[in-house]
């Protein structure tokens with residue numbers, strides 16, 4: 001059993017329990033449910049913006065504890081002021097130490113598009129994402145069947161949210177891509193082995209249809225990576241550990257984006 005299998009198995013149990021506590025009607029009655037989502041595609045694809053999707057991540061299966069002290073509202077405000085094009089908030093508690101309250105806290109201080117970074121395995125989580133003010137959601141191809149990806153992308157689109165489809169190889173891309181998606185992310189991290197290589201983004205770049213904004217995810221640690229990935233057509237760059245491993249992630253983002 002890979003870590004991804006474990007995460008997905010745990011997530012299904014977790015979502016079933018959450019549904020018992022808060023119904024879909026409860027989610028739909030939250031004030032943020034009616035908030036108009038901000039277009040991630042516009043912000044990340046804009047040539048006048050940085051393209052950086054700055055992530056709030058306390059821990060991960062591959063790295064263990066990354067930052068146990070940073071306050072999400074401080075980091076979110078700092079990422080916005082640093083010029084991030086979007087923010088990613090890990091809401092998985094069991095494996096990443098995040099919560100939906102982290103996203104709510106980020107939402108209360110930042111106007112940038114925010115992605116609910118979680119392992120979506122049920123439509124309920126998409127409605128929940130809308131109810132906490134997320135603008136776009138992540139669908140991970142390796143956690144879903146192609147039919148599920150397409151169904152969940154349509155659910156997000158009907159709620160006005162955009163979708164970042166994450167793939168790691170050409171087979172996943174070809175099987176899962178769908179017009180209801182907006183951005184295609186190539187994860188440089190193999191979620192089964194944890195190996196990270198920017199070459200993955202380079203190899204897949206010209207396979208991604210041009211109507212999608214291309215995003216490179218994971219293992220991005222310097223400006224040279226960004227410059228090189230831009231020549232392959234990437235407009236978005238998801239950066240977590242490089243900021244979060246520092247004592248002051250917002251300052252790390254300011255320094256990094258300032259060099260672009």
Ligand SMILES: O=C(O)c1ccccc1NCC(=O)[C@H](O)[C@H](O)COP(=O)(O)O
Pocket residue numbers: 003004055057060061062063187189191194217218219220238239240241242
């Ligand atoms: O990072 C992990 O250990 C991991 C394990 C299983 C599923 C997902 C995982 N990570 C999610 C991500 O890919 C990253 O949070 C994201 O792309 C940022 O990566 P980085 O800049 O390398 O922190």
